[in-house]
Amino acid sequence: MNWLRAGVLGANDGIVSTAGLVVGVAGAATSRGPLVAAGVAGLVSGAVSMALGEYVSVSSQRDTERSLLDRERQELAEMPQAELEELAGFYRAKGISDETAHRVAKELTARDPLGAHAEVELGIDPDELANPWHAAGASGLSFTLGAILPLLAIVLPPATWRVPVTVVVVLVALAITGWISARLGGAPAVPAMVRLVVGGGAAMGITFAVGDLIGDTGLV
Template sequence: MSSDEDRSSAGDRGHEGEPHRQGELGSRLNWLRAGVLGANDGVVSTAGLVVGVAGAAATSAELLTAGLAGLLAGSMSMATGEYVSVSTQRDSELAALDQERRELAHTPEAELEELTGLYMAKGLPRELAHDVAVQLTEHDALAAHAETELGIDPEELTNPWHAAGASFVAFTVGALLPLLAIVLPPSSIRVPVTVGSVIAALVLTGWLSARLGAAKVAPAVARNVLGGAIAMAITYTAGVLLHAA
């Protein structure tokens, strides 16, 4: 094979691998975005809890107990919810793949025509769309239909345990900041230190979520900080009123 043919072949292989690399990148970004949001939930919920308890003039030991209880409850809730949600998604994916296997086994001609039509809908002329459908079907019929028709990669189905673990870790990391900020400083400045630390963390998570989502940074940060500030203000006021009562 000549050098020109080598370069052409290498270029074709590079184009074939490009969608896979883009899919992997998109998957990583989704996981990263979910981690940022999980950490943000840990920051806000734990901050609201410990600031509210601090408003009721709790001791450091009481704050630590309340904060750890909130951290564990929140992280387990996040992990359980994510596990249930992703398990449902995975069950749906498996059911769709089973249905596709049955259709390929019983009506292969109709499935080939369907795949041809899908590629024609993407702009390919019928003859080329048919040739592509035939080649992909000969290579891996299920993968061709799953990716084109269902948007599923049979080799990379969602894993509920991975999702649950990621949510647990992300929430825990976020919750540790307000917990340490409320327990470590002297009682006279623990609330201002916690509020300042939480606001700084919310600025960071708001910025990260906006960047990962290709959104405007300023509105995302403002919403994040405002929501956290309101949560802390409400719980602190409730704690003070309950202590006074």
């Protein structure tokens, strides 16, 4: 789920940030050169930034998980009986009888003490810690793929069609991204799609207005 989450977020950011960038430039300049330069620069810098951000974030999460596991390992070595009672208490809290809770706690502890305690007490699987490289790769790649859509949409059509085509392509892509993210999270699809479409549309509208204003001043 870590790399899936990173992938969806990366694709969404790639679409919105690159679309806002190239649409803003299109509002200020009509030639294709500045659009390509701005779009490629935004794609590269955004992909690197997203990958680096995910790597740092997930690395911090993994360090925290390792620290918690080390502390749990130490407690199991120093206070095995107290840890057994604590584990049984978690099962009692779920509505299991005292006798059954103790039996389950003993059997799980005998098989894999750290795994049993980490799963119930910490919500961590010691064999499935967060992988920063997976998250970074998924985020950077998905940002790049998402950014390519508005970049192609803005540079391929004739000048008069660039912004309308880009807006349509971006809104459709955001709707699809919202649907995918909702499906991954088990949430209703329509609210997620609406949020992304409205947000992306607002971002493009604002950046185009700013670019058009700058173009009118003669600075470009």
